Amino acid sequence: MSDVMNVKMYYGGYGSVKEGFFDYRGGLVKEDMILDPDCVTWSIFDEFCEANGMSGLVEKVWYKLRHEEIGLAKIIYEDKDSQIRQMCMEVMTATREVDIYIHQMGCGEHDKSDGEEQVEAEAEAKGVEDNGEDPVEEVPNNDPRFDILFEEVHSGEGTETECVGVGAGNGNVNGDEVVVGDPVDEVEFERQCGDDDHPSPALDTDDEWEAFNEEERSVSISSYVKDQPPYLWMKQTFQSGEAFKDQLLRYVLKTNYDVKLCRWGNTKLAAICVNEKCKWSIYCSFERPINKWMVKRYHDCHHHNKSSRARMLKQGVIARLFRDEARRRPTISWTDIKDEIMMRYNLSVSKWICQKARRMALDLVIETQGVQFSKLWDYEGELHRSQVGMHTEIVTIPQADGKQRFDKFYVSFEVLRKSWKRCRRPIIGLDGAFLKWELKGEILAAVGRDADNRIFPIAWAIVRVEDNDSWGWFVDKLKQDLGLGLGNGFTIISDKQKGLINAVSDHLPNAEHRHCARHIFANWRKAYGEYEYESFFWAIAFSGNEGYCI
Known part of the structure; x- marks a missing residue:
C-alpha cells in the first residue's frame, strides 16, 4: 500500500463498551495526521501518547471509518498486528479517513459511585454543555422562597438598603453595630482576588517552576489577608453581577454551605x-447612584450542618479554577482534580463533572494559544505601526490543504539595535530555550553586555526546533541588522549546540567563538563533582590568556 491515510487521533480519555456500543469520554484530539499504512504498528500509539505528554502504556485501541457512528468502532486488543493490518486494509479500500481512539492503562479504572452513572447519563441525554462564559449556575425561579424574597424586596423598595434578619452587618449575629467595608479596600480586594492568567513566558526548568510556585504561595499568604470571613455583608459593593456571583461562590467554597442562585431581571440577583428550612438569603442589585452592584438584604444565619456538595461548583467553575494548573501540567487527570477539590474545599464532586472540567480546562489552554497564534500577523503589524524601524519576519510552511504552518518568527527593535551599536561591548551571547506550552517550539535569543556589565537584549526569535536551519536563519538576520560583516572584532559566546556552532562558522567566520563556562562546567562536574575541583575550574575560567585582552 503506497498511499497514505488521514487519521484523527483521540487520546488522553477512556473508552468503554456498554450494551454493545462503544463510547469515548474525555481526552484530547489531534486531526489531519498523515500515516503510511505500511508503517503502522502498535508502538506508534505509545510513542504518540508519550510525545503529547500522556503517561501510561496504551492498553486498548478502537477505530472507525470517518463516516461511521462512534458506537460502531472496532477494538484492537488481542491479536494486535493482524487487527492493525485489517484496519489499514479497511481504511484504504474505503475513504482513507479513520478515527482512532486510544485508551491507556489507568484510564477509567474507578467505578462510578452509586447514582453517578444515572446522573451522567441524564446529563449526556440533555446535552449538558458549559462554555465557561457563565460558570456559576443560576437556577430557575421555581422555589417559593425566591418569590417570598422578591416580594419582600419589592414591597420595601424605598428602604432596600436596610438590614433584614440576623447578622446582616458584616456577618454579625449579636446585633452589634454594623460596619460597612471601606470602598477603597473593596476595590483592592477584588483586584487581589481576580482570576488573572499567569505570565505567558515559560520558565526553563522544573526546579524554576517549583521556585515559582513557592513564591506564589508565599505571596498569596500576604496578599489575600482580606480573604477572610465575613465573605458577604450588607452594603458590600461589586463592579458587576459576575463579581457578586464570584464572591458568592467563594463564600460557598470557604464555608461549605450549599446555596442556589437566581437572577431576577438584568439587574437583580438573589x-x-x-436547605428548605434554612432562612439564609441574600439579595444584590444594581445601585444606579454609585453605578455599582450592592448587597441590599442579607440574612446570615445557618442552623444546620455543613454540606459536602456545592451545586455552584459546576464544570465551568472547576475548569476556570484549574486552568493555570492545566497549562503547567497538561497530564493532569480527573482524579487529581477531584482529590484537589476535596483537599482544598472539603467538597465532593462527581467523576463526570471532573472529567468534563479537565477537558474544558485543557480546551481553554489550547484554544487560547490557538487564538493567539492566529493573531500573530496582527501583532507584527502593530509592532511596525508603533515602532519606527522595527525588523520582523514570519516564516511559514505551506501545507497540502492550503493552510500555513508556523516555522519561525524574528523580532528586533531599532532602539535596541542602536543602543547596542552606540554603547556596545563586542560580545554577543547566543542561546535557545524550550517553550513549555501546548504549541511547543523554542526561543532563540541574542544578548549583549551594557556598561554596567548587565545583560542587554538585542534580538530574539521563536522557532519550531533548534537545528542548523533555524540557527543559520537567526544568525544571518542578526548579521544583517547589526552590520557584523564577517565577524571581525566580535566575540560570540554560546553552548556547544551543533546547529549554533555551524551557523556561526558559516555566517561569522572571522568572529572569536567561545563557549559558555557554565555549560562546560555543568558537563565537567559530572566526572569531577568535588568542591575543590569546582574552585580550580573557575580559577582557570577567570584567567586571561597571555597576549589577549578582554
Missing part, C-alpha cells in the same frame, strides 16, 4: 440556602 440566593437562598439549599
Whole structure:
C-alpha cells in the first residue's frame, strides 16, 4: 500500500463498551495526521501518547471509518498486528479517513459511585454543555422562597438598603453595630482576588517552576489577608453581577454551605440556602447612584450542618479554577482534580463533572494559544505601526490543504539595535530555550553586555526546533541588522549546540567563538563533582590568556 491515510487521533480519555456500543469520554484530539499504512504498528500509539505528554502504556485501541457512528468502532486488543493490518486494509479500500481512539492503562479504572452513572447519563441525554462564559449556575425561579424574597424586596423598595434578619452587618449575629467595608479596600480586594492568567513566558526548568510556585504561595499568604470571613455583608459593593456571583461562590467554597442562585431581571440577583428550612438569603442589585452592584438584604444565619456538595461548583467553575494548573501540567487527570477539590474545599464532586472540567480546562489552554497564534500577523503589524524601524519576519510552511504552518518568527527593535551599536561591548551571547506550552517550539535569543556589565537584549526569535536551519536563519538576520560583516572584532559566546556552532562558522567566520563556562562546567562536574575541583575550574575560567585582552 503506497498511499497514505488521514487519521484523527483521540487520546488522553477512556473508552468503554456498554450494551454493545462503544463510547469515548474525555481526552484530547489531534486531526489531519498523515500515516503510511505500511508503517503502522502498535508502538506508534505509545510513542504518540508519550510525545503529547500522556503517561501510561496504551492498553486498548478502537477505530472507525470517518463516516461511521462512534458506537460502531472496532477494538484492537488481542491479536494486535493482524487487527492493525485489517484496519489499514479497511481504511484504504474505503475513504482513507479513520478515527482512532486510544485508551491507556489507568484510564477509567474507578467505578462510578452509586447514582453517578444515572446522573451522567441524564446529563449526556440533555446535552449538558458549559462554555465557561457563565460558570456559576443560576437556577430557575421555581422555589417559593425566591418569590417570598422578591416580594419582600419589592414591597420595601424605598428602604432596600436596610438590614433584614440576623447578622446582616458584616456577618454579625449579636446585633452589634454594623460596619460597612471601606470602598477603597473593596476595590483592592477584588483586584487581589481576580482570576488573572499567569505570565505567558515559560520558565526553563522544573526546579524554576517549583521556585515559582513557592513564591506564589508565599505571596498569596500576604496578599489575600482580606480573604477572610465575613465573605458577604450588607452594603458590600461589586463592579458587576459576575463579581457578586464570584464572591458568592467563594463564600460557598470557604464555608461549605450549599446555596442556589437566581437572577431576577438584568439587574437583580438573589440566593437562598439549599436547605428548605434554612432562612439564609441574600439579595444584590444594581445601585444606579454609585453605578455599582450592592448587597441590599442579607440574612446570615445557618442552623444546620455543613454540606459536602456545592451545586455552584459546576464544570465551568472547576475548569476556570484549574486552568493555570492545566497549562503547567497538561497530564493532569480527573482524579487529581477531584482529590484537589476535596483537599482544598472539603467538597465532593462527581467523576463526570471532573472529567468534563479537565477537558474544558485543557480546551481553554489550547484554544487560547490557538487564538493567539492566529493573531500573530496582527501583532507584527502593530509592532511596525508603533515602532519606527522595527525588523520582523514570519516564516511559514505551506501545507497540502492550503493552510500555513508556523516555522519561525524574528523580532528586533531599532532602539535596541542602536543602543547596542552606540554603547556596545563586542560580545554577543547566543542561546535557545524550550517553550513549555501546548504549541511547543523554542526561543532563540541574542544578548549583549551594557556598561554596567548587565545583560542587554538585542534580538530574539521563536522557532519550531533548534537545528542548523533555524540557527543559520537567526544568525544571518542578526548579521544583517547589526552590520557584523564577517565577524571581525566580535566575540560570540554560546553552548556547544551543533546547529549554533555551524551557523556561526558559516555566517561569522572571522568572529572569536567561545563557549559558555557554565555549560562546560555543568558537563565537567559530572566526572569531577568535588568542591575543590569546582574552585580550580573557575580559577582557570577567570584567567586571561597571555597576549589577549578582554
